[in-house]
Amino acid sequence: MTRSSRRALLARAAALCALPAGAALAQSPRSGYPSRPITLVVPFPPGGATDLMARSIGQRFTRAWGQPVTIENKPGAGGMLAASQVAKAGADGHTLFFGAGAQLAVNASLYSNVPYDTARDFAPVALVGSVANLLVAHPSQPFARLADLIQRARAEPGKLSYASPGSGSTAHLAMELLKVEAGLDIVHVPYKGAAGGVTDVLGNQVPLMIVSMPSVVGHVKTGKLVALGITDLRRSPALPDVPPFADTLPGFEATGWYGLVAPAQTPAAIVQQLGAEVNAALQDAEVRRSFESQGIQVLGSSPEQFAAHIAAETRKWATVIAKARIKAD
The missing domain is CATH 3.40.190.150 (Bordetella uptake gene, domain 1)
Known part of the structure; x- marks a missing residue:
């Protein structure tokens, strides 16, 4: 938007x-x-x-x-x-x-x-x-913020994967834009909607997922998932501690x-x-x-x-x- x-x-x-x-x-x-x-x-x-x-x-x-x-x-x-x-x-x-x-x-x-x-x-x-998208990870993954992911992905191109609610979703496009802007090689794993991907990232079967906030905000608040960043230009009142992608990549927005x-x-x-x-x-x-x-x-x-x-x-x-x-x- x-x-x-x-x-x-x-x-x-x-x-x-x-x-x-x-x-x-x-x-x-x-x-x-x-x-x-x-x-x-x-x-x-x-x-x-x-x-x-x-x-x-x-x-x-x-x-x-x-x-x-x-x-x-x-x-x-x-x-x-x-x-x-x-x-x-x-x-x-x-x-x-x-x-x-x-x-x-x-x-x-x-x-x-x-x-x-x-x-x-x-x-x-x-x-x-x-709705802004959140990039989330299983707590066992070595990522606390977007910068951590970028560093790891650059060091190990093609080894990381991320789930999305489906090809062509705004979440998918946001992550593909991130890959282009940050020069990353991360494998896309599309799901038919948010639920299946959320289940798999909660189980650490997929290390990362990018998805709309309502699908995971509860899991982030309870610590079951770690939010690395939000794709809006501003922080969300629902998760005020999660920084925008734009803090790392100025101007980035994909809602x-x-x-x-x-x-x-x-x-x-x-x-x-x-x-x-x-x-x-x-x-x-x-x-x-x-x-x-x-x-x-x-x-x-x-x-x-x-x-x-x-x-x-x-x-x-x-x-x-x-x-x-x-x-x-």
Whole structure:
């Protein structure tokens, strides 16, 4: 996420929070939406940042409209299985995609045969939040900070490996950028989501993992994992003792973002209703506390702002991937 886009989105979030209580609550249009249960398709297994946010938003939809919301976790193929399922779904607002920048902005440059086109096949609803990535290690590993890892990796090229939630994830791209900028040779071990990689680094089967903060913040706080650095420019209130990568590599930043989209051609009234309810959820004190305690920065946006954000991020990561010569595994 670029600094200018983040400032604009934070301004939008502040404006939303200034609304009177209940002002952003959506009212069902005369069409009676939703008329049946809603499915939120998530491109990762349960337990990661995307799943956490999707479930919070889904619970809000149920409370507001009285319809059940099912979270369908569908990992695989860099999130393309889940995204393509929603792209082909009926444009009536009952099947939605809660995805990340990887699926909505990165995959188009990383893979040669993406089965959907974000601009053509989706109607942006709202940007929900952003998350920095943490580089973590098993406590038995000889790393306390990023500088320690860089020194070790340079001394032993190709001998270290790191786990990520999957090829094309922001975490993967962040680590590949680190390798380029620091001149490192570390082997990538992609997983289908965060949970499997976290399990293996906790068991010291993989020495390192780079992953979104919500997936590991609890393990860092309890000492089960050691955080070497965070990919935001600033320290996180959730883990204030963990330094940014930028302390070692000035200017380094690679945060992930998450949002809700509907199939293209979904009626504008339904898109607006969904967006209003998402933004109302992000004003809820309980939701904000839950997100922020896990290192999630609460955002919020209009459909138009989210569309512009996706377009800007698509351009940004296309340039990064080309310059770094990053390939999907």
